[in-house]
Amino acid sequence: MPNTTLLYNKIPKGVPVAGETLKRVVDDSFNPETVDLNGGVLVQNKALSLDPYQRGRIRDPSISSYSPAYEVGKAFRGYAVGVVLRSDSAKFKPGQILSGSWDFSEYVVLTEEEASSAQILENKEKLPFTTLVGAVGMPGKTAYWSFYNIGQPKKGEAIFVSAAAGAVGQIVGQLAKREGLKVIGSVGSDEKVKFIKELGFDVAFNYKTESTAEILKKHPFDIFFDNVGGETLDLALENINTFGRIIACGAVSQYNVLPEERYGVKNTFLVVGKQLTYRGFIIGGKDLGNFYEEVPRWVASGEIKVREHITRGIDNGEAFVAMLKGDALGKAVISLE
Amino acid sequence: MPNTTLLYNKIPKGVPVAGETLKRVVDDSFNPETVDLNGGVLVQNKALSLDPYQRGRIRDPSISSYSPAYEVGKAFRGYAVGVVLRSDSAKFKPGQILSGSWDFSEYVVLTEEEASSAQILENKEKLPFTTLVGAVGMPGKTAYWSFYNIGQPKKGEAIFVSAAAGAVGQIVGQLAKREGLKVIGSVGSDEKVKFIKELGFDVAFNYKTESTAEILKKHPFDIFFDNVGGETLDLALENINTFGRIIACGAVSQYNVLPEERYGVKNTFLVVGKQLTYRGFIIGGKDLGNFYEEVPRWVASGEIKVREHITRGIDNGEAFVAMLKGDALGKAVISLE
Known part of the structure; x- marks a missing residue:
């Protein structure tokens, strides 16, 4: 049971290049059943969101901007939804759906603090995971x-x-x-x-x-x-x-x-x-009003239609580059189901 | 007793030219004592305000903008303060100070409607007329x-x-x-x-x-x-x-x-x-809050200092061009006292 990660490999000049800027890497030594949680939580990612703002974070870190640059040589990051597999923390239990921003890997170990800043989703409407990082994300x-x-x-x-x-x-x-x-x-x-x-x-x-x-x-x-x-x-x-x-x-x-x-x-x-x-504006920290009462319901009923451009599994960054170029029709997302 | 007017003579290309774009003209036949008021008001202007926005109004009228272009061959216009000399209207009486936007002439005849859209200033603080089109205008x-x-x-x-x-x-x-x-x-x-x-x-x-x-x-x-x-x-x-x-x-x-x-x-x-x-924003039509309770008092007490660049009498547009070029130090205004 290895763990696959989308690695941020190199700072791009201009348009990012799949396989160079971003690269798929596999950790064969990873074992979800035994990995040490250190008081945290093991999450199995189900959907990874590809969004334009991520382009701004794969930059030379000497260029200051509103959000810090990602670190070269580490996992590419972004909004994700996953399911808790194991938990060392009393606050979380297996089966919960967590939504937040973290490493683009099949499995991630979150500290208790990181997990606490994520959102636990009820998903009463039983929307697909890809929609939880899209229309409802x-x-x-x-x-x-x-x-x-x-x-x-x-x-x-x-x-x-x-x-x-x-x-x-x-x-x-x-x-x-x-x-x-x-x-x-x-x-x-x-x-x-x-x-x-x-x-x-x-x-x-x-x-x-x-x-x-x-x-x-x-x-x-x-x-x-x-x-x-x-x-x-x-x-x-x-x-x-x-x-x-x-x-x-x-x-x-x-x-x-x-x-x-x-x-x-x-x-x-x-x-x-x-x-x-x-x-x-940046959406983080805003008062969302009736968002959770209204939007999931409208999406579930079809009153708001969503179209997603789904890539299955972690690639070499092709899906991200395609999204930036406008080649994706609808919300670009990587599904890990 | 002639009437002198700053004429809008020609649409400028680029920087307006004194004597060409704007021009001083004198109407020798004008007589303030006998001019027909048609139910309106005769105002003797005391101060004419020179402001950057006026540049936008001496344009080719085929170019649409938020405020209509001035008409070539007529008087140049803008904010002015004057004193009522004669009135055919029961609403106005000689001696009143009127503030509004009208022709840049020594004397103007306003219709009752035009005069009614002007403001009657009390000027309790006895500020100079030039300040009434500046810090208090x-x-x-x-x-x-x-x-x-x-x-x-x-x-x-x-x-x-x-x-x-x-x-x-x-x-x-x-x-x-x-x-x-x-x-x-x-x-x-x-x-x-x-x-x-x-x-x-x-x-x-x-x-x-x-x-x-x-x-x-x-x-x-x-x-x-x-x-x-x-x-x-x-x-x-x-x-x-x-x-x-x-x-x-x-x-x-x-x-x-x-x-x-x-x-x-x-x-x-x-x-x-x-x-x-x-x-x-454009200032017209805004709720000014406590402006009239505060600003005239602060100016009168010297708490807010004002500096005015005063030109005496109507010129050939030199004062307007100088204001646009930034050659005026302080509020540019023509005094007719």
């Missing part, structure tokens, strides 16, 4: 908290969502439809256009083959949910209505770009005259 | 409302103010000192550095001779009061603390720049990770 919380708290949506308004087929974008669009908004979404393939139309988006376009500038001019909006930054943000600033809100969730177009090649946004001066509120 | 309200409502200042925090010697900046810096903040200010001349140090700024520098990047790195801050946009905004994004607030008041560095030459801001992606709130 960090991306779902991200969509839910920011759409209501920063977006301040009002019925009859319009919202533009970039990377609309992604883990966060697909939830935002469906929440917006529930609230009676017109929803415009940009994606990077015709297949994704088809997918978000099925979700109920009113306007869906492939930014690689259609003109974002023309479409936004035709469909003005009050809220911009920004997952990508760069030129799309510039065009959004140009076309957003007065008193618009910009939910700054990510800037995936800029993550693999060297500082000197970063896109320069020319329309920031419009923030003044349009009286915009442009606000960034 | 639009720039003072701009500073006061946004510093508290967007800035959300907390004692012990730090604020960085660009164009800190200007009409708005000088008030913001002094409000911030009152609230126990560390205040950093950038200005465009050594004379202005001296001036804002006299106002109590903790750090004052001339961005033309010192490195903004280095100074901001040495003095991190929680609030950025942005009057200038462009590169200063980019450096502020880089150096502002997590949970920082950016008060987007103006972008004077970009007003005279053609669209293709606009500065591209590369650090907008930091809005996400630093969880910044970046908010623009």
